[in-house]
Amino acid sequence: MLIHDLRLAVRSLRRNPVLSALMIGAIAVGIAASMISITLYHARAGHPIPWKDDKLFAVTLDTRDDEPPQSFERHPEYPPFQLTYQDARALYTSDIPQHSVMMFRSGQVLTPDNHGVKPFGVSTRVTTADFFTMFDVPFLYGSGWPRAQDDAPGAVVVLSRYMNEKIFGGANSVGRLVVLDGRSYRVVGVIASWMPRPKYYDLNGWEGWEIPEEVFIPFGWGRTLKMSPHGNTNCVRRSAKMDGPDSLYTQECVWLQYWVEVRNRAERDRYQAFVDNYTNEQRLHGRFPRKNNNRVVNVPTWLAMWDVVGEDSRMQLVLGFVFLAVCVLNTIGLMLAKFLAAAPISGLRRALGARRSDITRQHLIEVIVVGLAGGAVGMALTLGGLGGLKVLMFSGRLAHSHNPDRLVLIQSFFHMDIPVMLAAVGLSLLAGILAGLYPAYRIGHLAPATFLKTQ
Amino acid sequence: MIDMHNISKVFRTDVVQTHALRDLTLKVERGEFVAITGHSGSGKTTFLNVAGLLEELDSGRYTFDGQDVSRLTDNQRSGIRNEKIGFIFQGFNLIPDLNVYHNVEAPLHYRRMPGAERHRRVTAALDRVGLATRMKHIPAQLSGGQQQRVAIARAICGDPRVILADEPTGNLDTTMSEQIMQLLLEINAAGTTILMVTHNPELAQRVHRQLHIVDGQIDQIHHFKSVQPLPAVKTAAN
Numbered sequence: 001m002l003i004h005d006l007r008l009a010v011r012s013l014r015r016n017p018v019l020s021a022l023m024i025g026a027i028a029v030g031i032a033a034s035m036i037s038i039t040l041y042h043a044r045a046g047h048p049i050p051w052k053d054d055k056l057f058a059v060t061l062d063t064r065d066d067e068p069p070q071s072f073e074r075h076p077e078y079p080p081f082q083l084t085y086q087d088a089r090a091l092y093t094s095d096i097p098q099h100s101v102m103m104f105r106s107g108q109v110l111t112p113d114n115h116g117v118k119p120f121g122v123s124t125r126v127t128t129a130d131f132f133t134m135f136d137v138p139f140l141y142g143s144g145w146p147r148a149q150d151d152a153p154g155a156v157v158v159l160s161r162y163m164n165e166k167i168f169g170g171a172n173s174v175g176r177l178v179v180l181d182g183r184s185y186r187v188v189g190v191i192a193s194w195m196p197r198p199k200y201y202d203l204n205g206w207e208g209w210e211i212p213e214e215v216f217i218p219f220g221w222g223r224t225l226k227m228s229p230h231g232n233t234n235c236v237r238r239s240a241k242m243d244g245p246d247s248l249y250t251q252e253c254v255w256l257q258y259w260v261e262v263r264n265r266a267e268r269d270r271y272q273a274f275v276d277n278y279t280n281e282q283r284l285h286g287r288f289p290r291k292n293n294n295r296v297v298n299v300p301t302w303l304a305m306w307d308v309v310g311e312d313s314r315m316q317l318v319l320g321f322v323f324l325a326v327c328v329l330n331t332i333g334l335m336l337a338k339f340l341a342a343a344p345i346s347g348l349r350r351a352l353g354a355r356r357s358d359i360t361r362q363h364l365i366e367v368i369v370v371g372l373a374g375g376a377v378g379m380a381l382t383l384g385g386l387g388g389l390k391v392l393m394f395s396g397r398l399a400h401s402h403n404p405d406r407l408v409l410i411q412s413f414f415h416m417d418i419p420v421m422l423a424a425v426g427l428s429l430l431a432g433i434l435a436g437l438y439p440a441y442r443i444g445h446l447a448p449a450t451f452l453k454t455q
Numbered sequence: 456m457i458d459m460h461n462i463s464k465v466f467r468t469d470v471v472q473t474h475a476l477r478d479l480t481l482k483v484e485r486g487e488f489v490a491i492t493g494h495s496g497s498g499k500t501t502f503l504n505v506a507g508l509l510e511e512l513d514s515g516r517y518t519f520d521g522q523d524v525s526r527l528t529d530n531q532r533s534g535i536r537n538e539k540i541g542f543i544f545q546g547f548n549l550i551p552d553l554n555v556y557h558n559v560e561a562p563l564h565y566r567r568m569p570g571a572e573r574h575r576r577v578t579a580a581l582d583r584v585g586l587a588t589r590m591k592h593i594p595a596q597l598s599g600g601q602q603q604r605v606a607i608a609r610a611i612c613g614d615p616r617v618i619l620a621d622e623p624t625g626n627l628d629t630t631m632s633e634q635i636m637q638l639l640l641e642i643n644a645a646g647t648t649i650l651m652v653t654h655n656p657e658l659a660q661r662v663h664r665q666l667h668i669v670d671g672q673i674d675q676i677h678h679f680k681s682v683q684p685l686p687a688v689k690t691a692a693n
Contacts, residue, residue, distance in 0.1 A: 004564050015552050348548050351509055352562035352609070353537020355530050449509040452544060 002365070009366035016338060020370070023334045027374025027431050030327025032381035035416070035424050037320025039386060042420055043413040044209075045309045048196035049136060049299055054265060056134060058302045059258045061087055061279055062293035064236040078305055079293050080234055081203060082254040090278060092128070096271045097260035099134045103127035104222065104229040104256055105202055105213060111179040112167050120402070122163065123230070124180070125202075125213035126222040132158070132189070134261045135201055140164070142174035142189035145218060153220030157185035162405055163214040164190040178215070181225065185217065195409060198308050200299050202257045204231030209413075211405040229255045252287075260296070272296045324431060331435035335370075339363060339443040343451045350448030360444030364433070367440060371432015372425075379416075379424055386414040456617060456648045457483040457506060462515035464501055464671075475501035477671040478515070483650065485616075488643040490659035491652045493668035499652045500621055502668060506650060507540050507619045508532040520616050537565050541610030541647075545622035547602040549594040549609075555581065556590040559609045566613065580612035581605075584638060600631030607638055611647070618642065620651040624658065636661065 013020040049056060062079035083091070088102040106126050111119040131137070132144035141164075145156045157178050164173050164187075173187045191212075199210045221227065226245035235242060237252035248255060262268045275296060279288045295305075303309060339346075346359050354362075394410045416424075464476040475498045483489055493499045504510040505517070508524060517525045520539055524532070542548075549558050559580055563573045581587045584604040594602050603623060610618050620639065624632035636658055643649045643662075651662070659665045660679055667675040 001564065001567065011552050344548075345550055348550065349561065349565075350533065351507070351536065351542050351548075353533055353565040353613075355533040355565070357530075358533075358565055447510070449504045452509070452548065 005362045005365040006369070008362055009369045012338075012342065012366055013369065016341070019334060019338050023331050023338070023370050023435075024373045024377060026327045026331045026334065027371060027428060027435065028377035028381055030324035030431060031375055031378025031424060031428050032385055033323040033327075034320040034427060035378065035382040035420065036385045036389070037317045038423060039382070039416055039420055040413060041309070041313050041317045042417075043415070044198070044313050046197050047300065048198060048200050052136070052261070053298050053300065054268075055261050055263070057260050057262065057268060057271070057296045057298055059083070059091060059260055059275065060295045060297075061275065061288070062290050063087065063252060063254065063288060064290060065238055066289055074307065075305065079295060080236060080254045081306060082232065082234070083256045083258045084236075084252055084254050085249045085256060087278075088256045088258050091258060091260075091275065094271065094274055096267060096274055097262050098267075099130035099261040101128050101131045101134055101259050102219060102256050103131060103202070103258075104231065105204060106222070106227040106230050108180040108215070108227075110163075110167070110215070111182070113177075113179075117167075122180070122215050123213040124227075125216045126219055126227060127216060128219045130261070131201075131216070134259060135196070138192040138194055140190045140192040141172045142187070144216075145188050149220075150218050151220045153218040153224060155183065155185045156188045156218065158189040158191060158216040159187060160191050160212065160214045160405075161193055162403055180215065180217070183225075195405060195412075197409065197412060198303065200303060200308070201259060202231065203306050203308065204257075209409070211403060211409050214403065223249060231255065268296060324427070328431050328435045331370075331431070332438060335367060335436050335439040336442065339439045343443060343446055346443050347446065347448050347451035350446075351452060356444045360440050363440035363443055364436060367432045367436020368429060369432075370436065371428045371430075374432060375425055375428025378428060379421070382416065382424065386416070390414045456485040456487070456520060457481065457650075458516075458518040459506075460516045462505060462517060463513050464498075464505055464510060465513050475671050476505065476512075479672060481666070481673060483648060485648055486643070486646055487664065488640070488649045488662040489651070490662045490665045491650060491668060492654065492656070492659050492665060493674075497668045498671035499668055501671070503619050503621050503650065503652055506617075507542060508536050533565075537562055538613065539616045541613060541615040541618040543603070543606050543610050543618060543620040543623045545625040547594070547599070547606045547626070549602055549605055551594055554591050554593050555586060555597070555605050558594070558605055559612050562609065562613050576612045576614075577608075580608040583611065584608045598631070599627050600634055603627060603631070603635050604638065607635070607642070611642060615647065617648045617650065620649060622652050622654065624653065624655060632658070 060079040060081055061083060063084060064080065083102070092100055092102055094100070104126055106124045108122055108124045109119050110122045125131070128150045129145055129147045140161060144158055145154055149156060157180065159173065159178070164170060167178065168176060173190060176187050177184045178187055194212060196212070199212060228245055229248070233242070233248070233253050233255040235251060235253040240251040240253050241247065242251060242253060247253070260271060262271055272294070275294045276292050279292055279294055282288050297305065349359060390410065459479060459481045462476055462479045463474070466473045466475055479502065491499050491502065501510065505512050512525060515525070516523065519535065524535065550561065553561070556577055559577045560573050563576060578587065581590060584607050586601060586604055586608065589597065589601065594605070597605065623639070624635050627635060632655070639649055639651065640661070653659050663678070663680055665677040665679065666673050
C-alpha cells in the first residue's frame with residue numbers, strides 16, 4: 001500500500017508540475033535559510049574543551065577607575081577581559097590552582113636555515129610553561145618547557161605542526177635550532193594538529209575566531225625582548241601613561257590573558273576568595289576603586305560573557321526558523337489549493353472504497369515526498385549559499401594568509417557535518433508534514449459524494 | 456438485496472432546507488435491473504448516493520444484502536462500497552493520469568488484495584468489456600464509449616453484488632449507448648443487481664422495473680419483466 005501511495009504521490013506531483021515546483025521551492029528556500037543559520041550557529045556554538053568545564057577558569061579583575069578613560073562599551077558590567085602585569089604577577093604566586101598561565105600574543109620574524117627561503121613573520125605566543133598542560137595541547141614530538149625556564153627565559157621554542165612542516169619538512173625537529181628576531185631557540189616540542197574553536201584562551205582579534213599561534217616561547221622573553229602584544233591593550237586608570245614597551249609592566253593597563261586550572265569546585269571557590277582578598281588588600285593601597293567584581297569563570301561562561309556566540313548569531317538562528325515557518329505557511333496554502341483541485345479524484349476513490357485514513361495517508365505520503373524533495377533542493381541551496389558566503393566574507397582574509405590552518409578554520413564555519421545534515425533531513429520532513437497535515441486531513445474528511453458530479 | 460423503509464434525506468444550509476428524499480420505501484430483489492427516472496432535481500442522484508452509502512440518511516431504515524446499514528461508521532460504509540457495490544457515472548470518472556489497467560485496479564488496492572489476484576481480476580474485467588488490448592492507454596486516448604466500458608470494468612472487477620449507474624449513457628451517442636446498455640444487460644444476466652438512473656425512456660423500458668421519482672418520492676412503478684431465478688447465491692469468495 002505504501003508503494004502504491006508513493007506512486008500516486010509522484011503521479012500527483014507530476015500532474016501539476018508548476019504547483020509542485022512552487023511547493024518544493026518554498027520548502028527548499030525555508031530549509032536553506034534555516035540550515036545556513038544552523039550551520040553558522042553550530043560552528044560558533046561549539047565547545048572547545050568540554051571535559052574541563054569544572055577545572056579550567058579564566059580570571060579577570062575589575063581594576064578600572066569609576067570613569068575609566070577607555071570605556072568597555074559592549075559589557076561595562078564585566079571587568080576587562082585581560083589583566084595588568086602586576087596583577088597577573090601577583091596572582092601567579094598563588095599555589096591554590098594546580099596550574100596557572102599568564103600570556104600574550106605577539107609576532108616575530110623567523111629566519112630559516114634554508115638559504116633559499118626568505119625570512120617571514122610568524123605569530124608568537126609568549127607564555128608561561130603550564131599553557132600546554134592546561135589547554136590539553138597535543139604534541140607530535142617533544143613537549144613544552146619546565147616552569148624554571150619562564151622568568152629567566154630559556155632559549156627554547158615550541159612549533160606548531162604547520163611551522164614544523166614549513167621549516168623542517170615535518171621531521172622530528174626537537175633539538176634543532178630556530179632563529180627568531182635574530183636569536184636562536186632550541187626546539188623542545190612540536191604540536192600536533194590542534195585548533196580549539198573558538199580560540200577561547202585569547203579572545204583578542206576576531207572575537208576568538210583565530211588560529212593558534214605558530215611558535216611558543218617562554219614568558220620572560222616578552223620583557224627581555226620588549227615584545228609588544230598583538231591584541232588589545234587598555235589602560236584602565238586615568239593615571240596610566242603608555243610611553244614605551246616598559247610601560248606595559250608598570251602601568252595600570254590590561255593586556256595579559258590569565259587562566260587557572262583547579263582540581264575541583266572547592267578549590268575554585270578557594271581561589272575566588274584568594275582573588276577577592278587580593279583586590280581588598282590592593283584597595284587599601286589605593287587601587288581597585290570599584291567594589292569587587294572579580295570573575296573566575298569556566299569556558300562556557302567565558303564565551304557567553306564575551307558574546308563569542310553573539311546575540312546576532314542567535315537572532316540569525318531565530319530569523320532562519322521564522323523564515324522557514326513563513327515558507328511552511330505558504331506551502332500549506334499551496335498544498336490546500338492543490339489537494340482541493342484534486343478533490344474529485346479523492347471523492348472518486350472514496351466511492352471506490354477508500355477509507356478516510358487511506359485518503360489522508362495517501363496525501364501525507366505526498367507531502368512527505370514534497371518535504372524530502374524540498375529538503376534535497378534546500379540542501380543544495382544551503383551548500384551553494386554557504387559557499388557564496390565564504391567567498392563574500394573571507395576571500396580577502398584567505399588571500400593574505402600563508403597558513404593553511406586559517407583555511408581549515410574558515411572552512412569549518414561553513415561545513416555541514418553529519419548532525420547538521422541529519423537536522424536538515426528531519427527539518428524538511430517536519431516542514432513537509434506540518435505543511436501538509438491540515439490539507440491532508442481536510443481532504444480525507446470531505447464527503448465522498450460532494451465532488452463526484454464535478455469530476 | 457436492497458430494502459429501504461421510509462428513507463429521508465434533507466440537505467440544510469443556513470437559510471434553506473431541501474428535502475431530497477421523503478419517506479421513500481423500496482425493495483430491490485437480488486438480480487433485478489431497476490431503472491430510475493425523474494426530472495432534474497427530483498432526487499434520483501441522492502437516492503443513488505444513499506443506496507451506495509455515499510450519503511448518510513437522516514431517517515428510515517436501510518438494509519443492504521441482509522445487513523442493516525442505516526447507522527454504520529464511515530469505515531464500515533467504505534468497506535461495503537469497496538466489496539459489494541460498483542459505481543458507474545455519467546462522466547465516466549476515470550482518473551486521468553492513470554492508464555486503463557490502473558484505473559480498473561484502483562478499488563482492489565483498498566481491499567488489500569495481492570498483486571497477482573488484482574492482475575487476474577483486472578485482465579478478466581477488461582477482457583469482458585472488450586478492452587484487453589487497451590490496458591496501457593490513458594483515458595484521454597479513448598472514445599467516450601471506451602471510457603465508459605473502462606468504468607464498467609472497474610465496477611465489475613471487484614465482483615460486486617450491486618452496480619449503481621448514474622446516467623451511464625448520458626454522455627454517449629446512440630450507438631455507444633446501445634453498446635453500454637447491452638453490456639449492462641449481460642452483467643445483470645450474470646446475476647448482478649443493477650440500479651440505473653436514466654433520462655432515456657427507451658432504455659428504461661428494457662429492464663425489469665422502472666421507478667419514477669418525483670420530489671424525493673416514488674411516484675410510479677412500471678414492471679416490464681420478471682427476474683429470472685439465479686442458479687446459486689453468490690458469495691464474496693466468488
